Amino acid sequence: MTAYTAAPLDEIVAEKWPYWAPIRYHFDIRSFGINAWRGGEGDDVIKPHQEGEGGHEELYMVLSGSARFTVAGDEIEAPTGMCIHIPDPTAERSAVATAPDTVVLSLGGWPGKAFEPSEWELASFAE
Numbered sequence: 657m658t659a660y661t662a663a664p665l666d667e668i669v670a671e672k673w674p675y676w677a678p679i680r681y682h683f684d685i686r687s688f689g690i691n692a693w694r695g696g697e698g699d700d701v702i703k704p705h706q707e708g709e710g711g712h713e714e715l716y717m718v719l720s721g722s723a724r725f726t727v728a729g730d731e732i733e734a735p736t737g738m739c740i741h742i743p744d745p746t747a748e749r750s751a752v753a754t755a756p757d758t759v760v761l762s763l764g765g766w767p768g769k770a771f772e773p774s775e776w777e778l779a780s781f782a783e
Contacts, residue, residue: 721758
């Protein structure tokens with residue numbers, strides 16, 4: 657076992673959804689959820705969803721470009737470097753890229769509970 661692994665974000669790609677960078681899966685991270693989402697101006701970078709009762713909290717960070725988030729009906733303009741924390745798993749959330757080459761990093765987990773991958777993520781890599 658080596659002390660670390662490294663990979664450029666551009667090389668972490670899901671064949672099924674090229675706009676998704678499955679970082680957690682790529683590195684086999686088991687303690688928290690982490691993914692990146694790419695898009696051009698007008699593209700959904702965070703699809704409309706809620707985590708639901710028992711779901712995890714999430715943190716989004718705009719790594720490049722900019723996005724317009726909608727969280728529980730509120731719109732938030734998010735330039736590069738903006739972080740948005742959503743502790744309420746039932747809050748509806750989405751984001752649309754407002755600039756070319758937008759990348760949004762998402763992190764998720766449960767306070768006081770071990771991380772478990774979402775069923776949609778596991779299904780994405782099922783053979």
